[in-house]
Structure formats: structure tokens, C-alpha cells
Amino acid sequence: MKRRTSQRAALEMVFQKEDRPMGVEEILNAGRKIVRTLNQATVYRNLKIMVDNGELIQINHPAMGTLYERTGKGHHHHFYCRICGRVFELPGCGLDSKKAAPKGFITEEHEIFLFGVCPSCAK
Amino acid sequence: MKRRTSQRAALEMVFQKEDRPMGVEEILNAGRKIVRTLNQATVYRNLKIMVDNGELIQINHPAMGTLYERTGKGHHHHFYCRICGRVFELPGCGLDSKKAAPKGFITEEHEIFLFGVCPSCAK
DNA sequence: ATTATAATGCAAATGCATTTGCATTAGCAA
DNA sequence: TTGCTAATGCAAATGCATTTGCATTATAAT
DSSP: OOOOOHHHHHHHHHHHHSOSOBOHHHHHHHHHTTSTTOOHHHHHHHHHHHHHHTSEEEEEETTTEEEEEESOOOSEEEEEETTTOOEEEEESOOBOHHHHSOTTOEEEEEEEEEEEEOHHHHO | OOOOOHHHHHHHHHHHHSOSOBOHHHHHHHHHTTSTTOOHHHHHHHHHHHHHHTSEEEEEETTTEEEEEESOOOSEEEEEETTTOOEEEEESOOBOHHHHSOTTOEEEEEEEEEEEEOHHHHO
């Protein structure tokens, strides 16, 4: 049966603490502060399990590549800070669906990626 | 000095005819209809030249990966048709920058990816 | 405690997209 | 035409992110 391991718990803590999308490298580094032997292969294996569980989803960020984020956030978009390199989830949506696409296109979904400076780097 | 080759001319024709972002595979296939010996390495080499020239830019589409599109289009976004798999450039922008990000975030740029059904597949 | 075996750590292996070495082909100046 | 050499085609090589085999470790049922 499935076992509760310290490394999986570490990953869950990482996602709970840093509540924003993260890449494998960043997740690994943060996880190692909790379980110092944490290995990249273990991170990949657990991320896959967590995605299958429905706790996480993968997103493809045009500048950051594959990121993982917690599910259950509702509709939101992503803000990339060019100073600190972090990606934030922004609730809500500034898209006017009428203006988004010309007549004839049937828009079913959309993703918006914002780029700029986050509040803490702007200070 | 730089030479005008039939394969580079073919790529230019492809981009002129299909005026939308395309991936390497698609560019190769379309190019082979013009120059049947066209090789993938040649496509990569010429795409790089064309990007350096400023005729093309690379974009990273969350669902389609790396695509190449002609420059000089002005601000626009991308529509992916789930039926035909093509990506279209949509002029204009439906983003309300006020609603896009909460107070404190300084938004400098954005990219919008729409997903759905294109006019010709909707018929 | 003991034990079965799921999960880990490590390194090697994969699967991609993309690049490169080299012999051959083909622009283009003379 | 001829000759120089940039550009091509082909296949092998790279560079990544991600996966996998296997010996070892450690969870949890007994």
C-alpha cells in the first residue's frame, strides 16, 4: 500500500508554504531544506503522484517552462516577476471575451501570462 | 557572401502563404512541397538566420511549444484551434489592464493564449 | 521487534528538440 | 564556363528534462 514518507511530506510543506507555481529545480531546493537527502528523481516521482492525486497540476509557462501548482484555486492567471523570477497566481481575470477574438472564433478557454515586477521587488 | 538558396526562398514562401505561427515540423512539411529535398537541419539553420535578420520571431506556445512567426504584426495574441491544430494571430487585445493584476504588481507585458475552434472548423 | 515491500538515492538510460561535422551540391563572381 | 566556398543533406552528436533499474532504506502491518 501507499506509504507516507518524509520526502513527500516535505514537498507538501513546500507547496503549502510557497503558495505559487514552482519548477522542479526550485521545488527540489526548497524540499532539501526540510529533508536534506531529497533527490531529484524522488521529486519527479512524487510530483507525478501528486498530479495523479489531483493535488497539483502542471502548467507550461512560456518563459519558465514546466511549473507545478496546487489545484482548487479557481480561474486565475500568472504573473512573472523579472526581478525575483517568481511566478504568482493572480485571482480574477481582466479579459474581455468580446474583444478577445474576432467574430467566428469560438473561444473555449484562455491563459494569460503577465510579465513585470512584483510588489515586493517594486519597493 | 550570403547566397540566395531555393530552400530559404521556400521557407519565405511558406511564411508568406500561411501567415500564422508554425512549428518546425509543419514548416518542414510545407517547405518540402516546394523543395522536396528540404532537410530539417536546413530548416533550423534558416530559421535561425531569419530570426537574426529580424524577419521572424520565436514564440513559446503553452500547448504547441516553439513556433515561428513573421515580425511586424503589432500587438496581437494567439488562438489555438483544437480541431485543426493551427495557431492564428488575432489582432487587438481584450485585456483590461486595470483588472489584470492587483494593486502593487507592475505589469509591463502580457501574452494571451486562446483555445477553441477556428472559423473554418466551426462550419 | 520482525518482516514484507513501497519508496528512496544514485547513476545510467531515454526521449525530445536542436546542433554540428563532413562530404557533396550549387550560388555567384570573375 | 570555371572556381571558390557558402549552403545543403545526412547522420551522428548534444543538451536538456524526465524516467528507470537496482541496491538500499525505511514505513507500517503483524
